[in-house]
Amino acid sequence: QVQLVESGGGLVQTGGSLRLSCAASGRTFSSYAMGWFRQAPGKEREFVAAISWSGLTTDYADSGKGRFMISRDNAKNTMYLQMNSLKPEDTAVYYCAAARTPRSIPRKYEYNYWGQGTQVTVSS
Numbered sequence: 001q002v003q004l005v006e007s008g009g010g011l012v013q014t015g016g017s018l019r020l021s022c023a024a025s026g027r028t029f030s031s032y033a034m035g036w037f038r039q040a041p042g043k044e045r046e047f048v049a050a051i052s053w054s055g056l057t058t059d060y061a062d063s064g065k066g067r068f069m070i071s072r073d074n075a076k077n078t079m080y081l082q083m084n085s086l087k088p089e090d091t092a093v094y095y096c097a098a099a100r101t102p103r104s105i106p107r108k109y110e111y112n113y114w115g116q117g118t119q120v121t122v123s124s
Contacts, residue, residue: 009118022096052104058068
């Protein structure tokens with residue numbers, strides 16, 4: 001099992017930056033592929049970015065390409081999401097998730113563990 005705790009959310013102006021962190025418990029963090037998702041009010045949870053267990057493979061939703069960067073530090077049991085050039089439409093609760101899968105990038109249904117989320121608000 002793995003427990004996930006997000007941090008780093010907050011209020012930022014359009015064009016600003018935030019770095020989200022996802023701290024994982026347990027000694028098997030490096031065996032999980034990880035992902036970031038977000039959910040805005042009244043909308044379904046959507047994929048943001050994912051990273052393989054090794055960190056060598058990443059994937060992004062079109063909305064974040066060129067602005068967001070996902071990374072991980074297996075020695076620290078932590079995953080990150082660097083978000084630049086933020087827009088009001090990026091406002092959402094951001095969740096990290098873990099998947100134990102043979103794939104480099106998990107399918108959405110493969111995520112077994114979820115954090116509680118951290119609020120990101122981008123003001124116009």
